[in-house]
Amino acid sequence: MPAxxxxxFWRTQFATEPYRGGGFALTANPxxxxxxxxxxxxxxxxxETAVVSPALAxxxxxxxxxxxxxxxxxxxRLHDPDLVHYLAADDRIGEETGHDIRLLTSADEDAFAAFEAGASEQDLDDAYVELDHWAVVGAFDGDELVCAASAYPWDDTxxxxxxVLTLESHRGRGIARRVVRALAGEIIARGYEPQYRCQVDNAASIALARRAGFEVYGTWEPVSPDQ
Structure with a gap:
C-alpha cells in the first residue's frame, strides 16, 4: 500500500478519497x-477516477x-498516459553496492558532461536526468560515469x-536498479516519497521499476500541454 x-497528493488533486473497487467516478475540484x-x-x-475544474463542469x-x-x-485533450509507480510500503532501502555509487555534485560536472556526450538525444530527453536537480546519484566504472539518476520535488509536494539513464554499453548489468535504489534511499532520507513515472509502452523502464521495488499505482493523464 503506498505511503x-x-x-x-492524489486526494488533493481529485478532491476526493482515492476511489477504489472498480467503476468510474467524476469529481470537480475548484x-x-x-x-x-x-x-x-x-x-x-x-x-477510473476523473476530475475537472469548474470551467469544464x-x-x-x-x-x-x-x-x-x-x-x-x-x-x-488529455496527454498520453504516464504509468506511475511508488515503492511498496514495507520496502526498506539498504546500502547499494556493486559499483562506485554515490551522490553527485557540481564537482562532477566534467564526468557528467562526458556521460551526456555518450548518450543519445532521445535517451537524454526521455530520462530527464540533470546534474543540477535536487538529488543526483551516479555509478562509476573506474573514472567513467556510466549511469545516473536524478530527482526533484514534484508539484511542491x-x-x-x-x-534514470544508463549508457548503452553498460546496460543489462543491473547497474540502473542499484542507482535507482540508492537515489530512492536518499529521497526517503530527506523526508520525501520517490515517484517513478514512465510511458506505458516503455517496457524496459517498467521492468526496471519493478526490479527496483516499485509497484504500479496507476496511469495518470493530465491535459496535453498543447491544449
Whole structure:
C-alpha cells in the first residue's frame, strides 16, 4: 500500500478519497490549475477516477473513454498516459553496492558532461536526468560515469519525481536498479516519497521499476500541454 504522502497528493488533486473497487467516478475540484483542468487516474485495480475544474463542469462521462472524448471536445485533450509507480510500503532501502555509487555534485560536472556526450538525444530527453536537480546519484566504472539518476520535488509536494539513464554499453548489468535504489534511499532520507513515472509502452523502464521495488499505482493523464 503506498505511503500516506502518496494518497494525500492524489486526494488533493481529485478532491476526493482515492476511489477504489472498480467503476468510474467524476469529481470537480475548484483548485485545479489551468494545465490540469481535466485529469484521469486509472488505478492498478482498473478503477477510473476523473476530475475537472469548474470551467469544464459541463463535461459528463460514464467511463474513461467517454471522459477522454468529452474533455477533448471541451478543448482539454488529455496527454498520453504516464504509468506511475511508488515503492511498496514495507520496502526498506539498504546500502547499494556493486559499483562506485554515490551522490553527485557540481564537482562532477566534467564526468557528467562526458556521460551526456555518450548518450543519445532521445535517451537524454526521455530520462530527464540533470546534474543540477535536487538529488543526483551516479555509478562509476573506474573514472567513467556510466549511469545516473536524478530527482526533484514534484508539484511542491513531498513527492520526488525521478529519472534514470544508463549508457548503452553498460546496460543489462543491473547497474540502473542499484542507482535507482540508492537515489530512492536518499529521497526517503530527506523526508520525501520517490515517484517513478514512465510511458506505458516503455517496457524496459517498467521492468526496471519493478526490479527496483516499485509497484504500479496507476496511469495518470493530465491535459496535453498543447491544449
Amino acid at each position: 500516506s504522502i502518496v494518497e494525500e 483548485t485545479l490549475e489551468e494545465d490540469r483542468r481535466a485529469m484521469l487516474l486509472v488505478a492498478a485495480d482498473g478503477t 459541463g463535461v459528463t462521462a460514464t467511463d474513461a473513454a467517454s471522459f477522454r472524448a468529452a474533455s477533448a471536445e471541451a478543448g482539454a 513531498q513527492l520526488a519525481d525521478l529519472g
